[in-house]
Amino acid sequence: MGTARALVLEGPRNLSARDLPLPDVGDDDGIVRVEACGLCGTDHEQYTGVLPMPGAFIPGHETVGIIEAVGPRAARRWGVNAGDRVAVEVFQRCGDCDECRAGEYRRCQRHGLADCYGLIGIDRPPGLWGGYATHQYLGPDSVLHRVPDGLDPVLATVFNPLGAGVRWAATVPGTSEGDVVAVLGPGIRGISSVVAAKEAGARFVLVTGTDRDAQRLAIARDFGADLTVDITQQDPSRALKDATGGLADVVVDVTAKAPQAFLQALSLARPAGTVVVAGTRGAEVTGFGPDVIVYKELRIIGALGVDAPAYARALEILVSGRYPFADLPRRVVGFDDLEELIVQMAGEGAGDPPVHGVLTP
Ligand SMILES: [Zn+2]
Ligand SMILES: [Zn+2]
Secondary structure (H helix, E strand, O other): OOEEEEEEEEEOOEEEEEEEEOOOOOOOOEEEEEEEEEEOHHHHHHHHOOOOOOOOEOOOOOEEEEEEEEOHHHHHHHOOOOOOEEEEOOOOOOOOOHHHHOOOHHHOOOOOHHHOOOOOEOOOOOOOOOOOEOEEEEOOOOOEEEOOOOOOHHHHOOHHHHHHHHHHHHHOOOOOOOOEEEEEOOOHHHHHHHHHHHHOOOOEEEEEEOHHHHHHHHHHHHOOOOEEEEOOOOOHHHHHHHHHOOOEEEEEEOOOOOOOHHHHHHHHEEEEEEEEEEOOOOOOOOOOOOHHHHHHOOEEEEEOOOOHHHHHHHHHHHHHOOOOHHHOOEEEEOHHHHHHHHHHHOOOOOOOOOOEEEEOO
């Protein structure tokens, strides 16, 4: 038995280092030594207090690491051994409730949203429920993926946003060969959505951003976007019609802090098209008239989180090397600089936030 070092979010903007004892591993659980933990919008929203907090907890829910200890039954269930590199899903899955049996374990009745890694209070033993730590506890209902050999752990943390892209831009809308897809928002989830749409056979992908996003829109083109539009300069529906002769079969709204983008999503969709709304807005849409949904007979689908098939596909795409994820503007920090990186990703720090932020404890 040793100790783990962790960063505990005690309250908004109050992240402090603590040492916690590593628990003994039984038949059914395990411990992963964290090599890398990706950061997303959730991380800075937790830090700044935009999201409600469960009391003191260890954030970090995009963990990649090496299995340090694993019980025999857990090893069989997860298909892993000590020494394997794994990606840890944010949701836990009991496997037994109606939702889990239906494959919808994001709504697991025993675990659910409040019981995600990176969100469980430190007062629940053994406390090590997040990736901002040298070690993360793996409860019996964890969902793990073997990271393919040769995939660098920092790069492997992209399993999270790319899994989201696969589920939100391909699986949920049923994107298929020859579709025209519009992606709103050029962050890492938008870029991942481009990749997922292309992998699903989309013939044309549009990505929108604002005048602050010139670099990100250029990156989207590197990842295969056929057209990018700065919405402060150009009407995206007009631009899409000019380029393809019509509107989008599938629209994926992955904007952050841009609730009005929803109206643009509705106008970008063709009649009987599909609009996926993913990621939360934290605000109301002004000037929204639902009649457009009726007239165009749109399918509007909310997407919350990702599931195992999408994560597995993401890891396959990553290790294929077909897309330049390794070259994304990325900032990788240790414990000492994590707070500064989170502030930067919240848009409060100096300089543009990196597209991808990663902690390597
Ligand atoms: Zn995340
Ligand atoms: Zn369940």
